[in-house]
Amino acid sequence: MSIKLIATTRTDLGKGASRRLRHADLVPAIVYGAGKAPVSVTFEHKEVMKAEAVEAFYSSVLDLEIDGVAEQVVLKAVQRHAFKPRVQHLDLLRVDAKQTLQTTVPLHFLNEETAEAVKNGGVVAHTANEVEVICLPADLPEFIEVDISGMEIGDTLHLSDLKLPAGVESVELNKGEAHDLPVVSISLAKAAPAEEEAEAETETEADA
Structure with a gap:
């Protein structure tokens, strides 16, 4: 565009x-x-x-x-x-069309509502909403897609899991493996306090 x-x-x-x-x-x-x-x-x-x-x-x-x-x-x-x-x-x-530039690109998270992990009670947490990249001006993407449909509860996607377009590199990953930062994770939703109390009472009654 x-x-x-x-x-x-x-x-x-x-x-x-x-x-x-x-x-x-x-x-x-x-x-x-x-x-x-x-x-x-x-x-x-x-x-x-x-x-x-x-x-x-x-x-x-x-x-x-x-x-x-x-x-x-x-x-x-x-x-x-x-x-x-x-x-x-x-x-x-x-x-300059012939020189690489360094800038940030937004992340678009796909299939958050339809992912099986979410349907099974998982909660999605974004640890990053953009990624810093280096590339030639002609290769600069408007955004980078992150598909979470294949994630399971307990999974975390890192920078190295992103599918970057041809000619585009992650600035952080170029610094080494220690900079392979998390991008998105899915964890099991915590039970509400009332639900936890009800579960505790049920367990107490079962022990009595």
Whole structure:
């Protein structure tokens, strides 16, 4: 999925300038990387909100146009208002088609409701909702699927169990086996206190 953003360069910098921009319904941002000088830009807030409503905005290579010049970037950081639904600032990293990039990709968990382990009383616990990867920009996936249909109660899937697309590597796994972190597990649901007391009373009566 291609997401395009249109920006305008700005020369009015500083906190005061950023406040004025936000009051004008604009979002200040910085574009950096790829051996080029950082550039301060602005976006229309409504366009940023439209883009960030799409999950791929956070994990895809974005098509950026600055004063008519095309660039490709990935989102590195987003600053939000403390309580208003507003984006305050964006950090965008330029990407080079020939150089690998390191970023995070969301995990999509499949078959949680239909898995036999869940039907048999298992409770799914996510230990990670995203994974850090390294790959060429063209190979960057929007998300990585994790199918739990084959898991049993007591099972845990780790990073090494994920099926990464061709050309995509896990940053953590590249550090060694000790970094094969858990991603999702299924455990037996704990009985409610009332149920535990009832079971205890039943056992006591049986012993009497």
